Amino acid sequence: MPGTKLDHKNVQGGKAWGQIKGKQEQALDDINLEVVQNGDYKDVEDLDEKLETYKGKFIEYDLDGSGDLDVTDVSYMMEKLGQPKNVLEKKKIIAEIDLDGSGTVSYREFLKMMLGNKSSIMKIILMFEEKNKEKERPSGPPPKRDLSSLP
Numbered sequence: 769m770p771g772t773k774l775d776h777k778n779v780q781g782g783k784a785w786g787q788i789k790g791k792q793e794q795a796l797d798d799i800n801l802e803v804v805q806n807g808d809y810k811d812v813e814d815l816d817e818k819l820e821t822y823k824g825k826f827i828e829y830d831l832d833g834s835g836d837l838d839v840t841d842v843s844y845m846m847e848k849l850g851q852p853k854n855v856l857e858k859k860k861i862i863a864e865i866d867l868d869g870s871g872t873v874s875y876r877e878f879l880k881m882m883l884g885n886k887s888s889i890m891k892i893i894l895m896f897e898e899k900n901k902e903k904e905r906p907s908g909p910p911p912k913r914d915l916s917s918l919p
């Protein structure tokens with residue numbers, strides 16, 4: 769039916785939006801549970817905690833609640849993280865983690881990226897953000913993000 773892909777600008781914060789986000793969270797919870805149960809990542813430290821964090825991130829960036837991160841979602845993510853990219857760069861970022869070639873990043877693909885050993889631009893940027901957050905900043909504006917300062 770038309771209109772299932774909602775415009776987040778109009779509905780975010782509304783009741784319909786809350787329902788979409790609730791459903792979305794449920795779906796991601798199911799995938800998290802499956803990941804824990806199938807044991808692929810049993811060697812990952814604090815797996816439950818990490819899955820919870822990644823779920824939150826995915827929901828935050830999946831603006832329309834479609835269950836996939838598309839170019840628009842990745843644009844928003846990169847801008848929010850202070851790493852604006854052009855369309856080609858965004859497509860490249862997605863292609864690195866888009867295992868089934870759909871042109872979008874599903875939650876399973878997102879988890880594979882975050883939990884796997886393979887490096888990718890999105891992973892580096894997200895990990896960098898996480899590191900930045902951990903640092904305590906009692907006052908003043910946050911320091912300008914700079915990818916060249918990564919280890």
Ligand SMILES: [Ca+2]
Pocket residue numbers: 866867868869870871872873874877
């Ligand atoms: Ca995909």
